[in-house]
Amino acid sequence: MAAHPAPTCMRPLKLISFLRASGPGVLLCLLVSGLAICLEAAETYLLGKAWLESLNLALLLGVLIRVIKTPGPIWTGGIRLCARPLLNVAIVCLGASFSLHAVFCAGPTLLLGVMGIVLFSVVFTLLIGRAMGLPTHQLLLVACGNAICGNSAIMAAAPVIGAKEEDIGTTIAFTAAGGLVVVLGLPLLAPALLGSPNAQGVLAGLTVYAVPQVVAAAAPFGQTALHVGTLVKLMRVLMLGPVCLALAVFCAKPTQTRQATTHGASIPRLVPWYIAGFAAMMTARSCNLVPDAALTPLSTTATCLTTMAMAALGLSVELRSVLHAGRPLALSVFFSLLGLVGASLILVRLLFGA
Template sequence: MRTVTTAPARPNRPTNVASEATATAAGPAGFWRGLHTPRRAFGREYRLSQVVFALVLGFCLTPWASPPLALALGLALAQTVGNPFSAQTKRLTPKLLQYSVIGLGFGMNAHAALQAGREGILFTVASLLGTLVLGYAVGKWLGLGRNLVHLISCGTAICGGSAIAAVGPVLRARDEEMSVALGTVFVLNALALFAFPPIGHALALTQNQFGLWCAIAIHDTSSVVGAAAAYGTQALQVATTVKLARALWIIPVSLGTALAFKQPGVKVKIPYFILGFIAAMLLNAFVPAIRPLAPFMTHLAKIGLTVTLFFIGAGLSTAAVRAVGVRPFVLGVVLWVVISVGSLYVIMHGA
């Protein structure tokens, strides 16, 4: 009789199974999932992504954080952890930028600002009209809708997101068109903030030249001020003054848009914060009691600008970049390159 020997059954190994589960949870997917898993502490619910966001925001409030670095941190956060407070930052960003611009007015020299505004007026008119005409031609060649073309052209010609936000309701533009236009100028703003200061140093631009170039060639006020602040104090004064004078063109362009696109009965948004900037500058110049507070107000304004750029970067997710599409981005790049190179040539040759 043949005896069959059977191997003993393997005992269960809960320890190994548990360790395998732990290893799986500790993997890349588990790590990112853990960042968004709700937890409780001190009777409150929180997520690790919110803690990371708060820590980076706290760093942006310190003297070690510059506007370009804050934007880079926001972009990195958007592509990795994400922005857990996207609704709040989207609501706060416009107001924080406006208050920061007003605060910068306390650090401006009224006489120098007036001179810079005079020098920049011809550049402003020529570049604004040229950008709108070129945008129409390139947009038609690319086969884009007229609303989207006009939004991107206005954003490039005047002051980025602020101009788009003002002209959009006049056009009765769809949300998709607004999102694509805003995404286009925000991506190019981020590139300009990093690219312009090294280019300025490489070309040995003066403070006045660089400030004027920033005001004309960079879309949003936030990036204009950020790039100019990285270059120098005088560049900051020139750039801020010329850019805000340029932003006043929102009003006539919005009215012209209503007529050209036959949109009666629309309301034009007036950028009142520019009046606040002018008032702060005049108070600093002609009210001696205000001057001791000016450095403190300017310091707060620069911190506000840094946080603003962090919020902008944190809102520029991969999905937002992809939503722009190729053709609208091509239009934005063509307009940006032409106005950047053209204005730089004129500025460097002393026109």
């Protein structure tokens, strides 16, 4: 017997039920995000630039709130909504920020070099983390975060491999600390090892996580270094789609893989919808199908939703689990960053002879 659709009058009731279940947690994440943005603005005003971005501040504030008082059941629905579904929407919006045209204009040599560094960093981190005894989920998250773009890569890869909120938050906390060290140390290290602004900008783009951090690290080297560093960072971010797709294929369960190969309709399930959306949005931007007027709202939406997701992750992280995971994870992040910086220096010297 055919199932009858739900009566129209039931839809408002479902909406009200959804708002009651998710509203408090979403509002909490929104308040934490707003406070993080205000703290970043205060940093910029008092110190001249923000050493900790609102993304990382939201995570830290969320962890602090959970230490003071663990959120009860009334908050959990909204926190979960911000931690996963809203983050996936942010990743799709992020695709509009990237144009393949700018990447191809830089030439194939630099693009192949960036791809090689990302591949090396992923493989090197996997070897180091395995030697340190790091659990598989955290190992894959560290590899993606250090190789590509820190927080965003970790949060994009997490649903693909089925990582828990605790693993995500713990990994982000350690990689964020390592990334901050790179941002602070690069302006001191690069002038002693590299002579040209182009070389210094490429090194910043290859080793620093987020675009604002690249700006902070490359700005002391001049405007040329700033532009080159941002472009190289863009090339690294473009690797997010292929890496997540590879993780989806290799981390798929055997039964799921068999179904995908025997039933054509099941193949798209191997590709997370938000990665497909990211690629579609990026392609649309490259084909000039996204109007310029929409770029700023899409970028702002992506930033706000990602900040809310970071707050949600912080509210989900048990501090004791972070401390328990400390030594293997810290060593893995440290040696992974060391390998990334070393390989990037070699590449820059090969490209620029400086």
